[in-house]
Amino acid sequence: MALLEIVRLELSYGIERGLLRAVDSVSFALREAGETLGIIGESGSGKTSLVLALMRILHPAVAFYQGEIWFEGINLMRLSREQFRREVRWKKIAAVFQGAMNSFNPVIRVGHQVAERLLLDGNISRKEAYRKVESLLERVGLSREVFYRYPHELSGGMKQRAAIAMALILNPPLILLDEPTSALDVSVQAQIMNLLKRLKWDLSLSMLFISHDIALASDLSDRIAVLYGGEFVEYGVAEDVFGEPLNPYTQKLLASVPRLHGVARPGFLSGAPPDLVMPPPGCRFHPRCPRAFAPCFTRHPSLVEVRPGHLARCWLHTNL
Ligand SMILES: Nc1ncnc2c1ncn2[C@@H]1O[C@H](COP(=O)(O)OP(=O)(O)O)[C@@H](O)[C@H]1O
Numbered sequence: 652m653a654l655l656e657i658v659r660l661e662l663s664y665g666i667e668r669g670l671l672r673a674v675d676s677v678s679f680a681l682r683e684a685g686e687t688l689g690i691i692g693e694s695g696s697g698k699t700s701l702v703l704a705l706m707r708i709l710h711p712a713v714a715f716y717q718g719e720i721w722f723e724g725i726n727l728m729r730l731s732r733e734q735f736r737r738e739v740r741w742k743k744i745a746a747v748f749q750g751a752m753n754s755f756n757p758v759i760r761v762g763h764q765v766a767e768r769l770l771l772d773g774n775i776s777r778k779e780a781y782r783k784v785e786s787l788l789e790r791v792g793l794s795r796e797v798f799y800r801y802p803h804e805l806s807g808g809m810k811q812r813a814a815i816a817m818a819l820i821l822n823p824p825l826i827l828l829d830e831p832t833s834a835l836d837v838s839v840q841a842q843i844m845n846l847l848k849r850l851k852w853d854l855s856l857s858m859l860f861i862s863h864d865i866a867l868a869s870d871l872s873d874r875i876a877v878l879y880g881g882e883f884v885e886y887g888v889a890e891d892v893f894g895e896p897l898n899p900y901t902q903k904l905l906a907s908v909p910r911l912h913g914v915a916r917p918g919f920l921s922g923a924p925p926d927l928v929m930p931p932p933g934c935r936f937h938p939r940c941p942r943a944f945a946p947c948f949t950r951h952p953s954l955v956e957v958r959p960g961h962l963a964r965c966w967l968h969t970n971l
Pocket residue numbers: 664665666671673692693694695696697698699700701710712927
């Protein structure tokens with residue numbers, strides 16, 4: 652049984668111009684404990700909407716939310732809001748959002764905020780909860796005295812570590828990381844990536860690592876999914892996707908990664924991301940694709956298994 656299996660998940664926002672399809676029929680699975688799926692997409696491709704859909708944190712503008720989310724054999728979409736809040740959110744699936752700033756109340760000490768989640772869950776004394784929080788703070792690389800600090804007394808990297816501790820406090824088997832390092836400078840980013848790698852191994856944590864940075868995701872991910880205009884356009888084992896990217900969009904993303912060795916191949920991706928209210932007909936990437944040919948302009952390609960376990964949405968790899 653897969654830990655997590657998503658089947659045709661859809662989330663749309665109702666906006667003045669119509670229905671904006673932010674997550675468009677997305678399917679994937681995390682089969683093994685400790686597996687990390689990296690989800691890569693440029694800004695506006697639907698990454699945060701996917702995380703919010705999995706956490707069932709729905710903005711009032713959400714007009715359409717459907718599909719199946721199987722977790723440990725249960726379809727979470729069938730649970731009531733109350734059941735989901737009580738049994739799943741933070742306990743089974745936790746999230747670290749972009750910019751940890753917003754995860755904390757500025758007027759409450761960090762340790763008390765992390766402990767609050769444990770205390771709300773019940774069955775634990777205040778003293779025991781505080782002890783647990785202190786040891787978790789140490790596990791994420793913070794000293795125990797951070798417990799008594801206010802959020803503004805922490806640096807960006809420390810705050811992100813505290814946000815990771817907050818997400819881990821109820822021992823969830825799955826954690827969703829939405830651009831967890833994008834607000835940090837490069838050296839701090841590397842430290843947080845090392846922490847995530849260590850946690851992945853030590854706790855056998857399963858993760859969705861969501862980023863616009865394909866190089867960063869390569870560091871941590873076992874599998875990679877590439878998101879474009881709300882849809883997966885490529886999916887596979889990280890070595891396959893990086894070694895032999897099939898979709899021209901993935902190829903462009905990889906070509907833009909600076910290389911230490913070899914000849915740099917600047918990969919310019921001109922043009923804007925697709926309008927998700929009225930996406931281009933045919934392949935959504937066709938206005939920007941250097942390899943577009945006749946069918947791309949009118950027919951929407953499906954995500955198909957091109958090689959074992961390696962899927963792509965592209966007419967170059969699909970029988971016409
Ligand atoms: N609350 C909202 N109301 C209307 N549209 C939204 C809302 N949140 C996000 N969107 C739109 O959904 C699309 C995907 O956004 P988002 O999930 O934030 O992408 P990403 O995290 O990849 O940048 C974008 O076109 C964005 O403008």
